[in-house]
Amino acid sequence: MDIAKQLERALTLDGAGEIDAALVCLEAIDGQIPDQAAHLILVGQLYQRLGADAPSLRHLLRALELKPDDADLHMSLGYHYMDNGDPAAALNYFQRHLQLEPTSLEGQVFAGRTLDFLGRLSEAEAALRGAQAMAPKDIDILHQLGRVLLRQKNINAAEAVFGEATRQQAGDVLAQIGLARCRALSAASPPGARSEAAPATVVCVKHGDKYGPEYVNRLHAMVRRNAASIPGFVCFTENAEGLDAGIQVQPLPGAGLAGWWNKVALFRRDLAGVEGRVLYLDLDVVVTGNLDPLLCHPGDFVIMDNDYVPGFNSSVMLFEAGARSGIFEDFSEADMERLDGDQDWIALKAPDAELWPHLWCVPYRLRAAIAPPAETKVVAFSGRPNPSDYPAEWVRELWR
Structure with a gap:
């Protein structure tokens, strides 16, 4: 088999978004890749883009043995460990990259992001301010820096950074989200003593054929195994075929809305x-611990933090049915066109939302690829892999 042609074909398929076909191409020549750093890096990075973590790491580590001072190779390994829940290892590679290439903007940014994930916020701020000095008009850096300042509760500094982002790019949605959050936190009163609430009804949304009934059934089973009691489990869908008994079915709440935008209509x-308190769960989550603290949390509106950019992750939300109706009533088709997803709209309309306690709800890639933290109760998946890919043994044990 012509290795060069097969690699070229895999690259073409990758560019066209045909991930499975590109993987087939690579797997056909995997054992024939020349033991040379350039070839190993190319193949390892391509596997990485395709989400094939194990073969990617194998090729990249072998390339590192052959070319230990390759700066780009250290970046690729940093990406791998960041995407697979080991930020400490990722930071080592990003810092080594910066030793080899001190003026690397990419290295500076990702070192800052990784320090943020590790909770080393003052160091993260320093790294991102260094990146800002290199590229003062880079909007993404301003987003990251503003997010870190918010996490440090340095509201005035965060507001200044997000304000600069809006001056650099009028209409920048993430900067608008950051500014709205700054204003909400500035106006917030310290929380008083709160008692545990009655358990919430669990709801999910199944639209189209992206996820089959098995996703709803497994979510229902996981909730039942991990909760003392729930008032009900409701699935909003246009197709109830294959759903288990015990799942209450209701029509999709948003006529004409597609995909994740149906979440907006839940408000x-x-x-x-549904009446009273609602715990919404995405279909592609895995329940890893006791859900009672989420179901009985006393918050008015509680949501996941977004580990990537300013704003929220709407995979796990707790709210009072009908209490935030403006999220739905003020929504328009124009908002669908200008925003990346429902969670941007929710962040703009409910910037005062409370965040779940640290590590209760986490993203798979960044926080749970090796194993979920002990405190974690729900792991959210975004894109590939899906729970049905069984990317880790713990997923196979719990997603059932």
């Missing part, structure tokens, strides 16, 4: 079949 005043 309507007259949400069918």
Whole structure:
């Protein structure tokens, strides 16, 4: 088999978004790749883009043995460990990259992001301010820096950074989200003593054929195994075929809305079949611990933090049915066109939302690829892999 042609074909398929076909191409020549750093790096980085972590790491580590001072190779290994839940290892590679290439903007940014994930916020701020000095008009750096300042509760400094982002790029949505969050936190009163609330009804949304009924059924089973009691489990869907008994079915709440935008309609005043407190779960989550603290959390509106950019992750939300109806009533088709997803809209309309306690709800890639933290109760998946890919043994044990 012509290795060069097969690699070229795999690259073409990758560019066209045909991930599975590109993987087939690579796997056909995997054992024939020349033991040379350039070839190993090319193949390792391509596997990385395709989400094939194990073969990617194998090729990149072998390349490192052959070319230990390759700066780009250290970046690729940093990406691998960041995407696979080992930020400490990732930081070592990003810092080594910076030793080899001190003026690397990319290295400076990712060192800052990794320090943020590790909770080393003052160091993260210093790294990102260094990146800002290199590229003062880079909007993404301003987003990251503002997010770190918010986490440090340095509201005035965060507001200044997000304000600079809006001056650099009028209409920048993430900067608008950051500014709204700054204003909400500035106006917030310190929380008083709160008692545990009655358990919430669990709801999910199944739209189209992206996820089959097995995702709803497994979510229902995981909730039942991990909660003392729930008032009900409601699935909003246009197709109830294959759903287990015990799952209450209601029509999709948002006529004409597609995919994740249906989540916006969960905030309507007259949400069918649900009263009182609601715990929303994405279909592609895995329950890893006791859900009672989430179900009985006393917060008015609680949501996941976004580990990547200013704003929220709407995979796990707790709210009072009908209490935030403006999220639905003020929504328009124009908002769908200008925003990346429902969570941007929710962040703009509910910037005062409370965040779940640290590590209760985490993203798979960044925080749980090796194993979920002990405190974690729900792991959210975004894109590839899905729980049905069984990317880790713990997923196979718990997603059932």
